[in-house]
Amino acid sequence: MGKRVTIHDIAREAGVSAATVSYVINDTQGQTISEDTKNKIWHVINMFNYKPNVFAKNLRSSGRKLIAVCTHNRGYIDKAEFVSLLEGLARSLNDDFDLIFVNPPFGKISSADVIIAYNVSRETFYGIGNANYIPLIAVNVCVDDKLFFQITPDFKRLKQKADGYFKGGYSFVCAEPADKALKEQILGAFESVVFIGDDTRLTDVGAENIFTVSGLIAEHFKSRNVCYEDIYPPVCKQTADCILKALSRETFDIHTYTV
Numbered sequence: 001m002g003k004r005v006t007i008h009d010i011a012r013e014a015g016v017s018a019a020t021v022s023y024v025i026n027d028t029q030g031q032t033i034s035e036d037t038k039n040k041i042w043h044v045i046n047m048f049n050y051k052p053n054v055f056a057k058n059l060r061s062s063g064r065k066l067i068a069v070c071t072h073n074r075g076y077i078d079k080a081e082f083v084s085l086l087e088g089l090a091r092s093l094n095d096d097f098d099l100i101f102v103n104p105p106f107g108k109i110s111s112a113d114v115i116i117a118y119n120v121s122r123e124t125f126y127g128i129g130n131a132n133y134i135p136l137i138a139v140n141v142c143v144d145d146k147l148f149f150q151i152t153p154d155f156k157r158l159k160q161k162a163d164g165y166f167k168g169g170y171s172f173v174c175a176e177p178a179d180k181a182l183k184e185q186i187l188g189a190f191e192s193v194v195f196i197g198d199d200t201r202l203t204d205v206g207a208e209n210i211f212t213v214s215g216l217i218a219e220h221f222k223s224r225n226v227c228y229e230d231i232y233p234p235v236c237k238q239t240a241d242c243i244l245k246a247l248s249r250e251t252f253d254i255h256t257y258t259v
Contacts, residue, residue, distance in 0.1 A: 007050075039129075046134065067113065068111075069100070070128055078175050086099060091236070092237050114134065114247060115137070122142065139239055144256065149245065149255050151259060152257075155190070161229060162190075171209065202220050211227045212228055213228070
């Protein structure tokens, strides 16, 4: 960390020549460079926060930074959890940051310094990334790509807490994730899972022992045996840390966090 990033570093990470990086940065005409290669180069530039001279005139002079948060908010539980995320981020970040919510469809977000993609599909995440060459952070999305910071719940740790609390059978009840890989992680961690979505409502849940990470779900089932773990404080704290890292000029070896 602390080493000045050069165009040769970008070229090495992207697997191309320094000349190709230069062509892409300067939008040199007459070059046969594929869109995939261009996207790869821009994402590496984003990962290293490389600032070539051509960017100088576009750098924001204000000390305040704008964080754009993209999500689908598919149902009432998603909306409640999204509010928890925004409130947690507001507490975790200092007054130098402003938060805005971006509705779908997600396109170019020219005013933001950092984008958070929260609880979207992997395909949507990369759609946002391909339209915006600024730091992009995945929260509750499994991208497993060193170009992006990724924060997801530690479901193994959560299972250990639930196992210790119930000492027997229980169901993990949560909103259905938009990301298929995250859904598979949940199904792989817990023996019994109930996803609340288009096909299942809270009133359909018959389990008496319920483990959840949703405050809304915990409140709904307060007459039953419920164990509730509020995951948003650590998720928001880690997300805030990744925002600061993404905005720095340093490089980092770790980009994936489970909390």
